[in-house]
Amino acid sequence: MDFHLDEDQIAVAEAVAGVCAKFPGRYWQELEETGAYPEEFVRTLTDLGWLSILIPEEYGGGGRGITEAAIVLEEIHRSGANANACHAQMYTMGTVLRHGSREQKDRYLPEIAAGRLRLQAFGITEPDAGIDTTRIQTRAERDGDRYIINGQKTFISRIEYSDLMLLLARTTPLGEGAPPAEGLSVFLVDLRDAGDAVQFSRIPVMFNHHTYQVFINDLEVPVENRVGEEGRGLRYIIDGWNAERILIASEAIGDGRFFTEKAASYATSRVVFGKPIASNQGVQFPIAEAYAAVQAAGLMRFKAATLFDSGAPCGAESNMAKLLASKASWQAANAALTAFGGNGFAREFDVERKFRETKLLEIAPVSNNLVLSYVGQRVLGMPKSY
Amino acid sequence: MRFMNVVVCVKQIPDPAAPARLDPSTWTLEREGKLILDESDSYGVEMGLQLADQAGGGEVTLVSMAPRNETSGLRTALAMGAARAILVSDPVLGGSDALGTAKVLAAAIRRAEPDLVVAATESTDGYTGTLPVQLAELLGFPSVTFVKKVTVGDGKVHVERQTEAGFDEVETPLPAVITVTAGVVEPRYPSFKGIMAAKGKPVDQLTVADLGLPEGSVGAAGARQEVVSVEPAESRKAGEIIVDEGDAHTRIVAYLEQLKVI
Numbered sequence: 001m002d003f004h005l006d007e008d009q010i011a012v013a014e015a016v017a018g019v020c021a022k023f024p025g026r027y028w029q030e031l032e033e034t035g036a037y038p039e040e041f042v043r044t045l046t047d048l049g050w051l052s053i054l055i056p057e058e059y060g061g062g063g064r065g066i067t068e069a070a071i072v073l074e075e076i077h078r079s080g081a082n083a084n085a086c087h088a089q090m091y092t093m094g095t096v097l098r099h100g101s102r103e104q105k106d107r108y109l110p111e112i113a114a115g116r117l118r119l120q121a122f123g124i125t126e127p128d129a130g131i132d133t134t135r136i137q138t139r140a141e142r143d144g145d146r147y148i149i150n151g152q153k154t155f156i157s158r159i160e161y162s163d164l165m166l167l168l169a170r171t172t173p174l175g176e177g178a179p180p181a182e183g184l185s186v187f188l189v190d191l192r193d194a195g196d197a198v199q200f201s202r203i204p205v206m207f208n209h210h211t212y213q214v215f216i217n218d219l220e221v222p223v224e225n226r227v228g229e230e231g232r233g234l235r236y237i238i239d240g241w242n243a244e245r246i247l248i249a250s251e252a253i254g255d256g257r258f259f260t261e262k263a264a265s266y267a268t269s270r271v272v273f274g275k276p277i278a279s280n281q282g283v284q285f286p287i288a289e290a291y292a293a294v295q296a297a298g299l300m301r302f303k304a305a306t307l308f309d310s311g312a313p314c315g316a317e318s319n320m321a322k323l324l325a326s327k328a329s330w331q332a333a334n335a336a337l338t339a340f341g342g343n344g345f346a347r348e349f350d351v352e353r354k355f356r357e358t359k360l361l362e363i364a365p366v367s368n369n370l371v372l373s374y375v376g377q378r379v380l381g382m383p384k385s386y
Numbered sequence: 387m388r389f390m391n392v393v394v395c396v397k398q399i400p401d402p403a404a405p406a407r408l409d410p411s412t413w414t415l416e417r418e419g420k421l422i423l424d425e426s427d428s429y430g431v432e433m434g435l436q437l438a439d440q441a442g443g444g445e446v447t448l449v450s451m452a453p454r455n456e457t458s459g460l461r462t463a464l465a466m467g468a469a470r471a472i473l474v475s476d477p478v479l480g481g482s483d484a485l486g487t488a489k490v491l492a493a494a495i496r497r498a499e500p501d502l503v504v505a506a507t508e509s510t511d512g513y514t515g516t517l518p519v520q521l522a523e524l525l526g527f528p529s530v531t532f533v534k535k536v537t538v539g540d541g542k543v544h545v546e547r548q549t550e551a552g553f554d555e556v557e558t559p560l561p562a563v564i565t566v567t568a569g570v571v572e573p574r575y576p577s578f579k580g581i582m583a584a585k586g587k588p589v590d591q592l593t594v595a596d597l598g599l600p601e602g603s604v605g606a607a608g609a610r611q612e613v614v615s616v617e618p619a620e621s622r623k624a625g626e627i628i629v630d631e632g633d634a635h636t637r638i639v640a641y642l643e644q645l646k647v648i
Contacts, residue, residue: 011461011581019575049578062578 003299005071013071016050020079025350028081032208032353037161042086045076046115051089055097059109065309066243070250070301077254078261080350082357084209087251088120088158091243095166095186099228099236104188108164121162121191123153123214124237131370133168133234134180138216140169140187142230147171147187147221153214155364159200160210165189167216168237171230184233188225207356242308242318244365249301249318252325255358256294259332262351263287263339277339286335293328300324316379323371326361333358390444390538392434393500394468395491395521396427398452398459399511406511412606413613414481415511421452423459426506428573430566431463434504435574437538445469447498451479451490457589464584465576472498476593481606484512488520489604493597495525502543503563507532522563529563530556534570 005013023041031038045051050072055061062068069090076083093112096104096119111117129135138151149169159165165188172183191198197219200212228236264287267278277283304317333355337344344351362368376382398421400406407416423431431446438444448463448471455475464471472494479490495503503525508515522529534553535546543562546553576584594604602608626641628634642648 008582008585011465012578015465015576015578015581022575044575047577048575053578062582064578 003302009068009071012068013075015048016072016075017079019044019048019050020076020081023079023081025080025348025353028208028350028353029347035208037210038082038085041081042089042161043115045086046089051086052113052115054090055093055109055113059105060113061109065305066246067302067305067309070246070305073247074250074254074257074298077251078257079254080258080262080354082207083251084357084360085158085161086120087247088122089118091240091247092119092122092166094240094243095227095236096188098239099186100188101224103224104227108188117164118158118162119164119166119188121156121159121165123156123159123165123167123189125153125155127152127154127213131366133237134174134184136168136170136184138167138169139173140171140185140221142171142223145223147223147226149187149216149219149221151216153216155203155211156200156214157209157211159191159198159212159214160202163190163192165191165198166227167221168233171233178231181234182231185230186227186233186236187221188227189219189221190225194219207353207360209357209360241366242304242314245318245322246301246304246308246314248361248365249297249304249321249325252322252329252358252361253294253298253301255354255361256290256297256325256329256332258354259329259336259351259358260287260291260294262349263332263336264291266343266349267339283339287332287339290328290332290335293324293331297321297324297328316375319371319374322361322366323368323375326358326368329358330362390438390441391499391501392438392444392446393449393495393498393503394427394430394434394446394463395495395503395505395518396431396448396450396459396463397424397506397509397511398422398450398456399424399509402510408616412481413616417453421456421459423462424506424510426508426510426568427463428466429568429571430504430506431466431468432571432573433536433566434502435467436571437502437536441538444501447472447500449474449491449494449498451475451482451487451494453477453480455591460589461581461584462576464587464589465580466574467580468587470587471589472592473589474592474594474597476595476605478594478601478605478607481609482604483609483611484514484516485520485610486604486608488517488524489599489608490594490597491517492521492524493599494592495521501560502538503527503561505563505565507565507567518563518565525561525563527561527563528558529565530558531565533564533566536564536566 049062053062053064054069057063073083073087112119126136140147140149167187167189168184170183171185172178197217200214203211267283268276270277301321304314304321307314307317336351337355340351343349373385377384400417401422409416434446438446446468448460448468450460451474460471474490474494505518519529530545530547532548533545534548537544541560542557543560544557547556548567628637
């Protein structure tokens with residue numbers, strides 16, 4: 001058992017921290033005032049190769065595992081930045097990499113690795129089908145050498161800033177013979193050619209996140225843009241969930257470190273009644289407790305990542321890492337906001353912004369309740385709870 | 387233009403963000419922990435890379451002197467794009483003064499046969515600011531300090547040299563030593579591929595004997611400078627708060643006049 005990062009991993013963490021220092025709190029505060037997309041931040045990370053670290057070297061990427069990708073996202077979030085605007089560029093391509101044709105990989109992966117193409121939108125969720133993905137109604141009907149797609153999606157993040165979108169649609173309607181988990185297919189949609197067939201409107205949310213309602217009307221997608229076999233799409237999507245959970249856990253761990261480091265430093269320097277507020281156990285202990293929770297979640301995350309990179313099953317560890325990390329970051333967020341007192345509400349300290357941002361990680365990409373049901377049912381063998 | 391060989395002098399220093407300690411017996415800075423690339427040298431590395439690039443063919447060789455064969459800071463500069471490094475590391479070099487360090491670096495730089503030597507105006511931990519000109523003297527090269535802009539062509543280097551009033555334009559034949567001020571270029575961040583490539587780049591590790599320097603001419607034994615005492619800097623006095631009672635502007639003007647700022 002070795003709990004140490006290797007030399008490369010330390011270099012990755014230091015380099016990402018160095019880049020993020022160029023994007024301090026003020027940068028994120030200004031973006032929030034205008035609601036703008038962090039274009040310069042995303043461009044910088046792209047140009048330095050941090051977003052293509054998971055793409056194999058033969059396609060021009062970094063050729064590293066989920067462990068290194070986890071370190072990248074943790075450092076981004078630890079710095080006070082937010083990777084929401086671009087983290088999907090790292091892993092959405094995984095569906096194409098694992099299930100796409102040779103032609104699809106040769107055509108798209110080098111462009112994604114070079115940052116010339118953005119594939120960071122994934123159209124799954126629908127207004128009437130949340131986590132119960134088999135209930136989606138977006139329909140793809142075969143018409144010769146193309147599919148015609150119609151439907152509606154919601155909470156589709158970054159579509160405005162993406163060239164390509166992976167789209168899940170029903171190729172066999174529910175109830176027409178196939179089991180519910182079959183009959184779904186994945187398509188690679190080139191949004192640059194879609195014209196009016198794909199329209200979207202931004203959903204204002206509680207922090208500066210770019211997520212949209214998407215309306216699809218008679219969208220034509222060539223058959224060669226279907227990823228993998230028709231009807232097996234759900235399997236391909238589920239296949240990417242473990243990676244996503246490990247990476248989202250890493251963002252939460254980064255947030256947790258941001259909160260605890262910032263809170264410890266503030267509480268040590270802030271003097272009230274003639275002494276630093278951190279010398280009061282009521283202030284100090286919640287920060288220490290949150291720190292311990294963040295560290296523990298970090299270990300579960302690295303266990304999951306190590307299993308993932310070795311090709312071993314990691315569903316339980318990935319889910320538990322996401323659960324523990326998001327809870328720990330929320331605990332740290334509360335400890336920090338309490339320690340900062342009134343200043344915690346002041347925008348200039350970034351605590352209130354990160355507080356709003358990190359709450360999402362308990363809910364997306366999957367609710368912690370669903371994670372608990374997975375652990376209860378799949379790991380502990382208890383009855384289905386939903 | 388022909389292949390251009392730029393040598394950049396880089397210092398690996400204790401992280402300035404961490405508290406520094408002086409050895410109470412020698413008054414030298416303790417350098418036990420991990421050393422990092424001095425940020426003021428990152429400007430020289432960037433300038434060197436740009437010049438090599440503009441020449442249409444060329445490369446940057448790093449030259450450094452550090453304890454315990456430390457390469458962490460060199461790796462950062464190699465990840466930025468430098469081609470190779472020469473590192474001089476030898477226990478006898480502990481306690482070197484600026485001139486002793488210049489002798490070591492000059493001997494190492496001669497091996498690289500540079501067209502141009504780039505250094506920071508001063509290091510972040512030592513601050514003597516004397517090493518680059520000593521180096522130029524030892525190498526027999528002309529030197530131009532406080533460079534803010536540089537172009538190379540026809541065997542000459544043309545620079546804009548920062549002065550109190552503005553800048554001087556200076557031209558000198560190559561090879562030459564220039565010192566660059568912080569902030570004149572934007573140092574690039576190491577990319578992931580740069581970091582990985584840096585691992586395979588050569589770092590030539592040399593001792594004083596390898597350089598053929600006579601024992602006793604460098605290090606503590608050869609030092610002509612001795613730190614006799616060190617006093618902690620006086621802590622900053624609290625500032626004066628001027629509460630505006632309608633006359634704050636006149637009091638601030640009076641204060642600035644007293645400082646001869648206006």
